[in-house]
Amino acid sequence: MSNRVLEVCGLSRIHGNGCPLCVESTGPENDTNICPHCSSVVAVHGVSFDLFRGEILGIIGESGSGKSSTVKMLYFDDTPTAGEAVFFDNGERHELFRQNAAQQRSLRNKRFGMVYQNPHLGLNFQVSAGGNIAERLLMSDLAHYGEIRRRAQELLLRTEVLPERMDQNPKTFSGGMQQRVQIAKALVTRPPLLFLDEVTTGLDLSVQAAILDLILEIQQELNTAMIVVTHDLGVIRLLAGRTLVMKHGRVVEAGLTDQILEDPQHAYTQRLVASSL
Amino acid sequence: MNIHYEFPLEEAGYAFGFLDEYAKKEVRRTILKAICIPGYQTPYASREMPMGRGFGTGGLQLTLSLIGPDDTLKVIDQGSDDSVNAVNMRQFVQLTCPGVEVTEKLEEATLIQSRHRIPEVALTESQVLVLQVPYPDPLVVVESSEARRKVMHAEADYSRLLVKLYEDIVHFNEITISHRYPTRINRHYVIDPSPIPRWDIPKLNQSPALILFGAGREKKIYAVPPFTVAEPLVFDDVPFRVEDFRDEHGQRRACTRCGATDSFLDEYSDDNNVKIYQCSDSAYCDGQLAQHQQREGKA
Amino acid sequence: MQPVLLVEGLAKEFFLHEQRETIPSCSNVCLESQQGKLTAIVGPTGAGKSSVLKCIYRTYLPSTGRIMFRDKSGQSTDLARADEHQMLRLRQHEIGFVTQFLNCLPRKSALDVVAEPLISVGVNRTAARTSAGDMLARLAVPERLWCVPPATFSGGEKQRVNLARGLISRPRLLLLDEPTASLDPGTTDLAVKLIETLKEDGVAMIAIFHQPDLVRRLADDVVELAPPMVVKDNNKECLS
Numbered sequence: 001m002s003n004r005v006l007e008v009c010g011l012s013r014i015h016g017n018g019c020p021l022c023v024e025s026t027g028p029e030n031d032t033n034i035c036p037h038c039s040s041v042v043a044v045h046g047v048s049f050d051l052f053r054g055e056i057l058g059i060i061g062e063s064g065s066g067k068s069s070t071v072k073m074l075y076f077d078d079t080p081t082a083g084e085a086v087f088f089d090n091g092e093r094h095e096l097f098r099q100n101a102a103q104q105r106s107l108r109n110k111r112f113g114m115v116y117q118n119p120h121l122g123l124n125f126q127v128s129a130g131g132n133i134a135e136r137l138l139m140s141d142l143a144h145y146g147e148i149r150r151r152a153q154e155l156l157l158r159t160e161v162l163p164e165r166m167d168q169n170p171k172t173f174s175g176g177m178q179q180r181v182q183i184a185k186a187l188v189t190r191p192p193l194l195f196l197d198e199v200t201t202g203l204d205l206s207v208q209a210a211i212l213d214l215i216l217e218i219q220q221e222l223n224t225a226m227i228v229v230t231h232d233l234g235v236i237r238l239l240a241g242r243t244l245v246m247k248h249g250r251v252v253e254a255g256l257t258d259q260i261l262e263d264p265q266h267a268y269t270q271r272l273v274a275s276s277l
Numbered sequence: 278m279n280i281h282y283e284f285p286l287e288e289a290g291y292a293f294g295f296l297d298e299y300a301k302k303e304v305r306r307t308i309l310k311a312i313c314i315p316g317y318q319t320p321y322a323s324r325e326m327p328m329g330r331g332f333g334t335g336g337l338q339l340t341l342s343l344i345g346p347d348d349t350l351k352v353i354d355q356g357s358d359d360s361v362n363a364v365n366m367r368q369f370v371q372l373t374c375p376g377v378e379v380t381e382k383l384e385e386a387t388l389i390q391s392r393h394r395i396p397e398v399a400l401t402e403s404q405v406l407v408l409q410v411p412y413p414d415p416l417v418v419v420e421s422s423e424a425r426r427k428v429m430h431a432e433a434d435y436s437r438l439l440v441k442l443y444e445d446i447v448h449f450n451e452i453t454i455s456h457r458y459p460t461r462i463n464r465h466y467v468i469d470p471s472p473i474p475r476w477d478i479p480k481l482n483q484s485p486a487l488i489l490f491g492a493g494r495e496k497k498i499y500a501v502p503p504f505t506v507a508e509p510l511v512f513d514d515v516p517f518r519v520e521d522f523r524d525e526h527g528q529r530r531a532c533t534r535c536g537a538t539d540s541f542l543d544e545y546s547d548d549n550n551v552k553i554y555q556c557s558d559s560a561y562c563d564g565q566l567a568q569h570q571q572r573e574g575k576a
Numbered sequence: 577m578q579p580v581l582l583v584e585g586l587a588k589e590f591f592l593h594e595q596r597e598t599i600p601s602c603s604n605v606c607l608e609s610q611q612g613k614l615t616a617i618v619g620p621t622g623a624g625k626s627s628v629l630k631c632i633y634r635t636y637l638p639s640t641g642r643i644m645f646r647d648k649s650g651q652s653t654d655l656a657r658a659d660e661h662q663m664l665r666l667r668q669h670e671i672g673f674v675t676q677f678l679n680c681l682p683r684k685s686a687l688d689v690v691a692e693p694l695i696s697v698g699v700n701r702t703a704a705r706t707s708a709g710d711m712l713a714r715l716a717v718p719e720r721l722w723c724v725p726p727a728t729f730s731g732g733e734k735q736r737v738n739l740a741r742g743l744i745s746r747p748r749l750l751l752l753d754e755p756t757a758s759l760d761p762g763t764t765d766l767a768v769k770l771i772e773t774l775k776e777d778g779v780a781m782i783a784i785f786h787q788p789d790l791v792r793r794l795a796d797d798v799v800e801l802a803p804p805m806v807v808k809d810n811n812k813e814c815l816s
Binding site: 258270271 | 593594630635660661664695696
């Protein structure tokens with residue numbers, strides 16, 4: 001289908017040597033990630049999903065569910081032990097895990113955006129906020145100082161970072177503002193695919209709301225496909241059209257977000273929804 | 278020579294040029310590889326030299342590997358043939374390479390070893406310039422892991438270096454790097470051209486002479502081959518500028534010794550604490566002075 | 577004339593894993609919805625009226641039955657078995673749902689909340705906001721509230737914003753779950769007028785009203801649910 005952006009099939013990640021019994025001894029039915037026979041950790045197993053252009057997919061789960069690990073592999077921060085992922089871009093197919101390191105870096109710098117929970121992963125604290133955004137533009141071969149400055153200003157304005165803070169080091173910013181700079185940095189190359197990993201976790205509620213608002217507005221404007229990883233049902237309800245529920249490395253349920261929240265089928269999903277404050 | 282612990286030269290068993298032939302072979306092969314990959318920092322086993330690291334052991338190893346009995350060597354330090362280091366180097370070569378001529382006149386030299394300056398007069402195709410390098414890698418300021426730096430060089434990903442230049446322009450309205458200005462060679466590798474001033478950077482571009490860079494402590498050799506493109510890192514709208522020797526009235530300063538207004542000037546304070554300016558390239562200054570005297574003699 | 581929606585043998589039951597209980601919600605529901613006509617679902621509390629609407633909209637997964645939806649191009653799809661992307665597309669372009677409660681982003685102004693369904697199908701932002709203003713005016717929402725986020729509104733005001741948002745995009749099929757529940761008689765009348773306009777525009781509607789009076793005024797068809805059986809009745813005079 002011409003509308004598809006990402007096709008993930010059977011993605012798996014095992015930490016440790018692994019053994020033939022790993023998969024059947026772990027998972028939600030066995031209530032563990034750790035294989036009792038070889039002590040390997042099955043962080044992710046058999047995750048498959050599609051992502052369409054302009055869609056927001058939510059991945060929800062508790063700690064240890066494998067949600068962040070899944071996304072890390074798609075963003076090349078980690079390598080899978082099995083599985084495939086195909087990225088469709090401008091009519092081209094890119095098999096993500098068959099690319100060489102240079103091709104992966106090129107995709108990561110130019111076609112993907114990533115916003116991390118921890119700003120230290122997403123931002124360079126040795127340069128100013130504007131410099132962070134400039135860095136991303138410079139990686140995409142833009143070499144005009146005036147143009148770089150203009151685009152950085154534009155994006156920071158769009159993410160509601162005060163213009164006078166553009167030349168300041170993000171070390172001095174509040175958590176919410178650091179996230180905004182991350183978002184600006186991730187979006188400056190107008191990537192077709194954006195990963196958001198627990199971006200509002202740890203922020204004050206009012207700030208959370210503002211950031212989620214911003215993400216939605218930007219998504220409507222740019223029609224970026226997004227994968228939002230969170231443990232917060234409220235975030236999923238607001239942002240995602242479809243959601244995957246993960247537990248112990250497996251997807252236990254997948255469906256339309258409102259259906260997951262109002263008519264959960266799997267025992268775990270029911271428990272999760274019932275526990276939401 | 279101290280007879281208690283030194284042999285006479287003929288008995289001591291040193292090869293021509295102090296280094297044994299195997300060492301020279303390795304250095305020459307490294308030079309060839311460096312020429313084939315312009316700007317690439319080629320690693321080599323830097324030998325122990327009879328002076329401390331940081332005093333030009335890299336440059337010296339290049340010189341000793343290339344020099345032959347038909348060569349004429351010029352050694353300068355900060356542009357001057359008279360400075361202590363230059364004199365020591367020159368004397369060492371004379372001691373270990375019998376028959377080799379040394380000179381202060383650029384036009385007579387076939388091999389020039391220099392610390393931190395390129396001579397004012399353009400070099401020719403039959404000359405080789407050896408520069409002494411303290412830190413070969415321009416990325417060392419932005420990335421401390423050598424493995425990651427190698428990947429960045431391989432992929433020509435200098436964005437973090439360019440961000441540093443961007444930050445300079447943001448804070449000071451211009452790029453403030455004065456020496457060691459990062460320069461892209463043959464449109465791929467960016468080198469640290471050693472602590473030569475910006476004034477000398479344009480001389481790297483399309484140079485008729487071969488320019489070699491030796492870092493003894495860091496054990497790297499790299500090269501700018503003849504007639505190769507060498508572009509300082511800039512932004513499209515912020516061009517590269519060399520030093521501006523104009524005074525407060527906008528007049529270009531002249532060397533107080535020879536009157537030249539087209540050379541790189543060093544700034545000194547004289548005995549009365551007045552600032553005076555002189556050509557950094559002493560041989561060039563001498564040449565200008567000789568020309569004046571000739572003209573005056575004729576007049 | 578082919579119905580826009582044809583529901584056959586729809587049943588929904590919930591299985592609660594923790595309590596190991598099956599809770600029936602509705603069973604053997606059959607109904608039809610035609611263009612330009614409003615079908616009312618009536619019945620006592622607990623009869624599963626909201627469930628029917630939610631099953632159609634796919635918020636609930638139907639346990640059995642067929643929900644045949646005939647889209648703009650004439651194609652029939654069984655909503656109970658449609659895949660997620662199809663469902664999302666239909667919700668965006670052809671099926672609307674006015675729920676009982678207003679769910680929206682904390683900082684969006686009332687005007688933007690109402691304009692959103694139009695913007696998401698590509699209508700220019702200014703034009704969408706103009707239409708939104710128009711709709712809010714028709715439901716007597718004071719202009720001073722248009723630029724304020726609805727979080728602080730009264731129940732009635734929220735419901736009017738909700739209604740405006742649901743009605744603005746003229747979907748092919750509109751589901752209404754107690755749309756006038758918190759409205760005073762005056763505003764209810766305004767809402768009724770709007771619904772009648774929609775009927776004239778050919779929108780097919782399925783609605784749950786808590787007041788029998790509204791059923792009388794608006795419904796062309798009535799479906800009566802009783803837990804767990806359903807009795808189909810085309811004659812609305814039965815209720816008077």
